[in-house]
Amino acid sequence: MRDMQRKTDPRMAAGLHEQVSVHFSGLSGRDLMEPLITRVFPGRVAMVSSFGAESVVLLHMLASIDRATPVIFLNTGKLFGETLAYREMLAERFGLTDVRDVRPDPVDAARSDPHGDLWNSDATACCWFRKVLPLQCALTGFSAWITGRKRFQSPGRASLEPVEIEFDRVRVNPLARWSPADIAAYAAKHNLPEHPLVKKGYPSIGCAPCTAPVDAGADARSGRWRDQDKSECGIHFSDGEIQRGIASISGDD
Ligand code: SF4
Numbered sequence: 001m002r003d004m005q006r007k008t009d010p011r012m013a014a015g016l017h018e019q020v021s022v023h024f025s026g027l028s029g030r031d032l033m034e035p036l037i038t039r040v041f042p043g044r045v046a047m048v049s050s051f052g053a054e055s056v057v058l059l060h061m062l063a064s065i066d067r068a069t070p071v072i073f074l075n076t077g078k079l080f081g082e083t084l085a086y087r088e089m090l091a092e093r094f095g096l097t098d099v100r101d102v103r104p105d106p107v108d109a110a111r112s113d114p115h116g117d118l119w120n121s122d123a124t125a126c127c128w129f130r131k132v133l134p135l136q137c138a139l140t141g142f143s144a145w146i147t148g149r150k151r152f153q154s155p156g157r158a159s160l161e162p163v164e165i166e167f168d169r170v171r172v173n174p175l176a177r178w179s180p181a182d183i184a185a186y187a188a189k190h191n192l193p194e195h196p197l198v199k200k201g202y203p204s205i206g207c208a209p210c211t212a213p214v215d216a217g218a219d220a221r222s223g224r225w226r227d228q229d230k231s232e233c234g235i236h237f238s239d240g241e242i243q244r245g246i247a248s249i250s251g252d253d
Contacts, residue, residue: 020170028162029186030061032174036144037065041170044143046070048135051087052205054183054223055222056192058174063094071099072145074137076130077109078119082196089193104130110119118213119209123228130207144170150183151176153204153220172216 025030039046047062049055049071073087091099108129112118118126128179139145150173151160164171166167175183185196197205201213203220212223 016165016170021161025161025163028177029174030160031065032172033058033146034065036146036170036172037062037069041142041144044141045146045172046072046111046139046144047140047146048072048074048139049148050074050206051083051090051195052148053195053198053203054150054175055148056090056194057183057186058146059090059094059096060186060190060192061174062146063096067095068097071096072098072135073101074131074138075103076207077100077116078130078209079206080197080205080211083205086193086195093193100138102134104134108133119207123210131228139169144172146172146174148175149173152179154219171228179245184247217246 009215018138020036024035027035030099047058049059051059051073059071062071071091075084087099090096113126149157149160151158160173160176162173162176164173175252186192196200201215202211202223203214205211206224210224212226214220214223
């Protein structure tokens with residue numbers, strides 16, 4: 001299991017997934033992250049973080065394992081100022097040395113969204129060039145990536161596994177089985193700073209134009225793309241869903 005291959009084809013990836021699942025599927029949180037970062041994929045794993053409402057938990061765990069692990073931050077150009085300030089503060093507080101601000105390609109932006117209001121007419125296309133494409137580029141060369149998704153967040157994530165295969169890469173969801181109470185308890189135990197918008201009614205935080213506050217007790221993600229038939233930005237879609245997304249955006253579907 002030590003120092004697995006840098007690049008894999010789909011068949012090799014399936015074998016890799018099986019090995020990782022057998023060894024690690026019963027773990028979660030830091031217990032899952034530590035061996036993958038230090039022994040299985042040394043130097044070839046990145047965390048993707050929105051620096052949103054619950055991101056602080058995984059970032060704290062990561063810092064306790066290896067502060068030099070790359071953290072990919074998708075700076076879409078549409079984020080809240082509070083999120084940008086929170087990203088700076090957490091990186092400094094935790095001593096994270098490789099937070100990568102990943103931005104949309106300026107040529108794509110000029111061509112796809114010259115007025116900056118594409119989110120209002122075609123959110124899928126907006127997410128595509130501001131999030132999906134930049135992330136695909138940023139993950140080049142990595143064998144595994146870590147996300148903060150949880151089962152409780154939405155029906156679409158209800159069966160989320162801690163370890164998934166995605167193309168030729170392993171996707172790790174250390175908090176998949178965690179509850180809101182687990183997350184709150186961890187944050188309280190380690191005295192972790194809260195995103196400043198949480199207190200203002202934002203339990204889930206993405207881009208400013210597409211995130212609204214929600215009433216107390218409401219579905220945390222109900223403020224995302226409110227009034228739209230959309231619940232995910234697309235960065236976590238499976239292969240088939242991504243292909244349908246490409247077809248949809250290019251007008252082929
Ligand atoms: S969340 Fe909204 S503003 Fe952000 S990339 Fe998607 S559509 Fe665009």
